[in-house]
Amino acid sequence: YVSGMPISGLAEAGTMEDVIIFHAGTKYAGGAVVTSGGRVLGVTALGDNFRSAIDRAYRAVGKINFKGMQYRKDIGQRALE
DSSP, rough: TTTOOOOHHHHHHHHHHTEEEESEEEEEEETEEOSSSSOOOOEEEEEESSHHHHHHHHHHHHHHHHHTOOOSOOTTHHOOO
């Protein structure tokens, strides 16, 4: 990822119940959280079962945005098989 891209939606995603956001390639610059290269964030969620945890995590990811953002869409799928 390109460094210095502002990350939006962190506050909203971070206040969701049972959601934890791990910062990796981020930094605070110019009054905002921005990308600093590499894997930027890890989003984890808890739920009553695998399906609800997966759904909650992806709802949180859907609130986060930055230029060039990509994320895996298969996390947890093997547990559902």
